[in-house]
Amino acid sequence: MQDERTRLAQALAEAVAEALREDLAQQSRALLVVSGGSTPVPFFEALAGRELDWSRVDITLADERWVASDHKDSNEQLVRKHLLTGPAAAASYHTLTTADDAPEAGVHEVSERIAALSWPASAVILGMGGDGHTASLFPDSPQLEEGLTTEAVALAVHAPSVSQGRISLSRHRLIQARRHFLHIAGDDKRAMFARAFGGEDARELPIRAFLGEAIALYWAP
Numbered sequence: 467m468q469d470e471r472t473r474l475a476q477a478l479a480e481a482v483a484e485a486l487r488e489d490l491a492q493q494s495r496a497l498l499v500v501s502g503g504s505t506p507v508p509f510f511e512a513l514a515g516r517e518l519d520w521s522r523v524d525i526t527l528a529d530e531r532w533v534a535s536d537h538k539d540s541n542e543q544l545v546r547k548h549l550l551t552g553p554a555a556a557a558s559y560h561t562l563t564t565a566d567d568a569p570e571a572g573v574h575e576v577s578e579r580i581a582a583l584s585w586p587a588s589a590v591i592l593g594m595g596g597d598g599h600t601a602s603l604f605p606d607s608p609q610l611e612e613g614l615t616t617e618a619v620a621l622a623v624h625a626p627s628v629s630q631g632r633i634s635l636s637r638h639r640l641i642q643a644r645r646h647f648l649h650i651a652g653d654d655k656r657a658m659f660a661r662a663f664g665g666e667d668a669r670e671l672p673i674r675a676f677l678g679e680a681i682a683l684y685w686a687p
């Protein structure tokens with residue numbers, strides 16, 4: 467099982483590295499949007515070692531927990547530790563947090579910072595939770611509707627199912643990419659993906675908001 471997840475991570479890393487190389491041949495900078503959580507770690511490690519002109523790559527997250535960057539739940543910390551190493555250390559990371567106490571206070575500054583990057587992104591890699599959420603678009607969040615419909619870059623999110631406030635890129639912003647990937651692992655996620663794929667209502671399972679157009683599914687047991 468672990469071997470298959472490692473092989474999957476390597477295949478995804480090769481596809482994303484190739485996407486970045488391809489775009490860097492045509493444009494001066496390329497943007498990569500990754501997800502946090504536990505699934506991406508082997509992918510980050512596989513991607514970090516690929517040779518490409520990382521000095522022209524900008525990296526940000528699809529969403530972030532509103533915690534300090536040295537907090538154990540920080541997605542930024544995960545990216546710094548597992549992706550911004552080796553050749554990929556030359557990439558520029560753009561944080562989704564500020565020194566403000568709450569995501570509501572920082573969202574404007576973060577949105578301006580992220581809007582200034584080279585959109586459309588070369589690749590957006592999404593994950594999916596066991597409840598069908600993606601990025602921080604949670605089915606039980608009062609901000610779900612906003613996240614699915616706003617044309618703003620990012621929004622502050624709270625949800626009963628998660629303990630910390632979050633900041634999430636909006637659906638509108640996350641679809642602005644040349645390529646989309648969904649990276650998931652395990653039988654539970656396969657079953658959830660099958661359920662999501664079989665229906666339409668993104669308010670029930672937010673990942674559905676990304677299944678209406680091309681998205682490459684990377685799944686392993």
Ligand SMILES: O=C(O)[C@H](O)[C@@H](O)[C@H](O)[C@H](O)COP(=O)(O)O
Nearest residue numbers: 501502503504505593594595601
């Ligand atoms: O910060 C986060 O939690 C995410 O970006 C989130 O949307 C993640 O992709 C899913 O929750 C899957 O997480 P796992 O990989 O841990 O199952």
